[in-house]
Amino acid sequence: MSKVVRFHQTGGPEVLRFDDIEVAAPRSTEVQIRVKALGINRAEVMYRTGQYVIDPQFPATLGYEASGEVIAVGAGVEAFSVGDLVSVIPAFSFAEYGMYGEVVNAPVHAVVKNPAGVSHEEAAATWMMFVTAYGALINYGKLSSGDAVVIGAATSSVGLAAIQIAKMAGATTVALTRSKEKEATLRAIGADHVLLSDDPDLTGHILRASGSRGARVVFDPVGGPNARNIIRAMSHDGVYYQYGALDSRDIAVPVMDILTKHIVIQGYELFEITNDEKKLEQAKAFISAGLTSKALRPVIDRVFRFDEIADAHRYMEAGNQIGKIVVTL
Structure with missing residues (x-):
């Protein structure tokens, strides 16, 4: 069983709920990740309040960005192995996947290995x-x-x-x-x-x-x-x-x-970038090189615990941050 954050109706941060669910084994196009950190995005606030480009189907999942450790791979997945430290890039729909959970499945095309020396918090704040x-x-x-x-x-x-x-x-x-x-x-x-x-x-x-x-x-x-x-x-x-x-x-x-x-x-x-396989691979290479050389480093404004995720959303809505809001598990 995995603890995930979902919402069963639109509204303020108070509609976010912790649900215990059984996570399915990853399919042939997926990897399964034990999440260590999440990046919070304005799109997630808009989706939660019913103001995003798609309408939520309840119970609705959230989360575009995560970093953690691969704990299982789907049949035929060769690019990743159990134990790899990886991040998830926003290259999917909330109707398909959500990263707000202790254990999640992610589409393999949206996953990238973390460069050496990049923490889970930094990786979750990057993509x-x-x-x-x-x-x-x-x-x-x-x-x-x-x-x-x-x-x-x-x-x-x-x-x-x-x-x-x-x-x-x-x-x-x-x-x-x-x-x-x-x-x-x-x-x-x-x-x-x-x-x-x-x-x-x-x-x-x-x-x-x-x-x-x-x-x-x-x-x-x-x-x-x-x-x-x-x-x-x-x-x-x-x-x-x-x-x-x-x-x-x-x-x-x-x-x-x-x-x-x-x-x-x-x-x-x-x-336009994340839905185009070639452009996405070029973006992964460019950004990974920048992280490795330290020319690129995400600016993290504040870090919340997983059980404070509603507070992280409130902080996002206040609009006073400089840089990224991160949640750790």
Whole structure:
């Protein structure tokens, strides 16, 4: 029997329940993992409250990210063995799998071995944020030395990952935040420039930070009317990736900048990478190399125990964290 966290109705963190279930043997496309740590994601809060892209089927499971030890493999699985220390990447639907449990089955394509020297807590905090940033900046954006990149909501876990990945690529990083107090944290991660997102001269500041060239890549989960001030500071052939819509209002697009500089405004989702076998394998290799070299390290804001998982959700909803929320088992 395994203790798992499920919910039987939508609502606040109080609907999360610990249920004892019998975990089936892994199928031919699965590995079974004894979970040591979980990464908490905003998507899990949205799913629990009935605001996600799919509706929960009760009792509903949760959990995109986990790290632990392989304790069984399905017939024919050759890439993993019992005893391997592994992590789970968000490359499946909550309707199929959930990682909130002492023992869980995970689809083999979503599992990756932990590099040496990476703790379970760090591994559980890694894959959602680094794969999200990698997909836009490297796989699509082809970010390289000499580029300037603007990173919106830079103190989010994905924003912090984006700064590190951009530095790996040799780009100049321009981090946006709503709080002057967070500047030291962003510079410690590697941000070359830190700007207030509501600065009335945001366009001018970005242009100066990029040496007047403008930002070739923008990676922004906010959007909204203020996006026009970022778009005006983009370079010729620049691309603006919108991946979160934290401001649900329409993006204001300065049409002459779009026409004269051939700027692209593109929507982007993590699942564009995790649902594509080739792209996912490339992401695994890039991020594993970064973890091994220590160029990439997840920023962990706070760690909760498994029996405090409702408190971890409350903390996520408060929105004050800088980096990742982790739960240990």
